[in-house]
Amino acid sequence: MTIRAGLVGLGKIARDQHLPSIEKIDGIELVAVASRNAQGQGVKNYHDLTAMLAGEPEMDAVILCQPPQVRYQAARQAILAGKHVFLEKPPGATVSEVEALIALARTQGVTLYASWHSRYAAAVAQAKQWIASRPIERIAIQWREDVRHWHPGQPWIWEAGGFGVFDPGINALSILTEIVPEPVTLLSATLEVPENKDAPIGADLKMATASGASVEAVFDWRQTGPQTWDIAVEAGGGSLLLSHGGNMLTLDGEVQMKAPDEEYPAMYRRFVSLVAERAIDADTAPLRLVADAFLCGRHCPTTAFED
Numbered sequence: 142m143t144i145r146a147g148l149v150g151l152g153k154i155a156r157d158q159h160l161p162s163i164e165k166i167d168g169i170e171l172v173a174v175a176s177r178n179a180q181g182q183g184v185k186n187y188h189d190l191t192a193m194l195a196g197e198p199e200m201d202a203v204i205l206c207q208p209p210q211v212r213y214q215a216a217r218q219a220i221l222a223g224k225h226v227f228l229e230k231p232p233g234a235t236v237s238e239v240e241a242l243i244a245l246a247r248t249q250g251v252t253l254y255a256s257w258h259s260r261y262a263a264a265v266a267q268a269k270q271w272i273a274s275r276p277i278e279r280i281a282i283q284w285r286e287d288v289r290h291w292h293p294g295q296p297w298i299w300e301a302g303g304f305g306v307f308d309p310g311i312n313a314l315s316i317l318t319e320i321v322p323e324p325v326t327l328l329s330a331t332l333e334v335p336e337n338k339d340a341p342i343g344a345d346l347k348m349a350t351a352s353g354a355s356v357e358a359v360f361d362w363r364q365t366g367p368q369t370w371d372i373a374v375e376a377g378g379g380s381l382l383l384s385h386g387g388n389m390l391t392l393d394g395e396v397q398m399k400a401p402d403e404e405y406p407a408m409y410r411r412f413v414s415l416v417a418e419r420a421i422d423a424d425t426a427p428l429r430l431v432a433d434a435f436l437c438g439r440h441c442p443t444t445a446f447e448d
């Protein structure tokens with residue numbers, strides 16, 4: 142069976158990754174797009190999800206690529222209409238929303254996929270394997286990028302529920318919670334919030350693994366020049382560096398792997414197999430750490446930022 146999918150929110154990530162990946166992957170085809178200000182090519186176009194659900198009764202699945210603040214109502218509507226749902230990351234603006242969606246998908250017997258694209262970066266599986274057999278001593282995360290380059294013209298990202306620097310930072314946390322084979326908890330956090338924005342531009346997180354290893358993360362959106370998406374692990378007397386957002390692996394100073402980004406095609410393969418089983422894959426661990434940072438972090442005002 143080929144999944145007939147409709148996509149909601151034809152913005153940057155939908156164009157950069159979803160459309161080319163759907164095109165590439167067997168088992169799924171795009172039949173419709175719902176977007177208020179954009180049109181998909183070669184598919185039926187609708188203004189919004191309500192119109193798309195009414196116009197496409199044969200559609201099997203809905204892919205939600207809007208900002209997180211509006212994803213919950215759309216996901217609920219699609220699940221209640223009996224559709225399988227693919228959620229862009231973060232899967233919602235709050236933990237309680239995502240938990241409600243998981244329960245609803247279970248009741249309705251449809252697939253719910255909370256996608257975490259960074260977990261599909263080329264070197265993540267090998268890093269997970271390396272860590273599995275070693276006692277972790279220390280983890281240090283540096284996620285520094287230029288918000289003006291990656292998120293131009295996206296006011297929602299600076300608004301409450303838009304996550305600010307946690308929008309990229311949650312990608313690091315999604316890798317962390319994938320490769321560490323024990324719970325990670327948040328100890329403290331500092332969030333730097335520009336005085337003209339609702340969401341942080343910088344964050345420092347202190348965490349720990351259940352067995353007591355220190356995990357530190359620095360997220361910063363003010364980096365110009367070379368960008369940094371690194372996770373360094375010291376374990377069992379050896380060192381591991383996951384760089385390029387998880388696509389490059391260095392062990393004890395020697396590069397083991399550097400591969401191109403194939404995260405979205407891998408996610409679509411996963412979605413096709415989940416739908417075949419009507420299974421749910423919706424891990425909230427990265428979102429919980431972000432929520433904990435907002436709950437117990439110190440919120441420090443910083444100078445206004447103009448994008």
Ligand code: NAP
Pocket residue numbers: 149150151152153154155175176177178179206207208209211229230231258291295297308
């Ligand atoms: P974007 O370029 O702003 O696109 C989102 C689209 O959603 C908009 O073009 C808009 O299309 C639609 N939309 C529906 N309701 C909206 C609302 N209330 N406010 C704003 N837009 C609304 O954002 P994006 O970069 O694609 O990011 C979307 C999601 O993908 C986010 O959760 C983000 O974390 C995730 N993501 C982004 C990237 C990336 O590199 N950009 C990478 C991975 C994941 P219409 O106006 O036509 O309806």
